[in-house]
Amino acid sequence: MSSIDIHHPHSLPMPKARKAVEEVAQKLAERFGVDYSWDEDTLNFMRSGVDGKIALLPKQLHVSAELGFLLSALKGPIESEIRRVLDERFK
Structure with a gap:
C-alpha cells in the first residue's frame, strides 16, 4: 500500500x-x-483501490489517501493531479 499526504x-x-x-x-x-x-x-x-479523506480546516486542506496495490504504481501521477486541482480551486 502507498499513501498520499498533502497539506x-x-x-x-x-x-x-x-x-x-x-x-x-x-x-x-x-x-x-x-x-x-x-x-x-x-x-x-472511497472506491476499489483507494480510501481517503479531505479535512477542511480554516486555512488549510489536508488530503490523505491509502492506495491499493494497483493504484500504488500510479501514485506520482495521482498526487500531481490532486495538487493541480487544489492549485486551481484553492488559490
Whole structure:
C-alpha cells in the first residue's frame, strides 16, 4: 500500500471552501465512480483501490489517501493531479 499526504493552504471562507471541495468530489464521483460522504468538515471518499479523506480546516486542506496495490504504481501521477486541482480551486 502507498499513501498520499498533502497539506494545501487556502484563503477561502469556510462555506466557499466546503463548496469547492464538494465540487471536486462530485467530479471524482462522475469520472471515477468514487463514493463520498461528509463527516462534519471532513469529506471521506472511497472506491476499489483507494480510501481517503479531505479535512477542511480554516486555512488549510489536508488530503490523505491509502492506495491499493494497483493504484500504488500510479501514485506520482495521482498526487500531481490532486495538487493541480487544489492549485486551481484553492488559490
